[in-house]
Amino acid sequence: MARNLDVNPVSVVTVGTVGEPGQRVFYLQARHGLTTVTIETEKEQVRALALGIHQFLEELVQRFPERTELDDVPQSELNLSPPFDAEFKVGQMGLGYDSDQDLVVVVAQSLQPEGEPEENAVTARFWITRGQAKAMADHALEVISQGRPTCALCGRPINPEGHFCPKRNGHTKDLVIQ
16 A cells, blocks of 8 residues: 655755765655654755745745745754655655645655556655745755756766766867856
8 A cells, every 4th residue: 555654744844965966865854743754856856846846936925915924944944864764765746735724735756666566655745834845945956056066068967077078079178167
């Protein structure tokens, strides 16, 4: 039977990494009381979630103009807390809104390896305030920016030892990124 992990409401929600740039593992974590749910994500999933949250919050202001005030989230609540044992690796994420409670719902579904039965699927749902959503999205974009720089030509990450850039077409002159 498919498993659901619901944290409603969330007292702390954040995104963070463990490891060095180029070797980092990204996590989405929600806490309430003694319950902590940590799930593993990819950097691009975190970027898409952050950008999606910003856009979603703008749409909510249009739909509910009386709901513009956001609660403040202390920076200390944006740090990951051990343990870092992920419940699952994310396959896809989505956003929803509970207008009765004025909470954004982040839904993450597990990555299902081919041939694995649907009964093994896991879904996590985190009910967060709009302020928590904005703080997490802002923090996520900051975390992403602390990674490796990207090549201006191909958009791939540049490792400390350099990288192969297909757009250089065999030319070896190093690019200066300012």
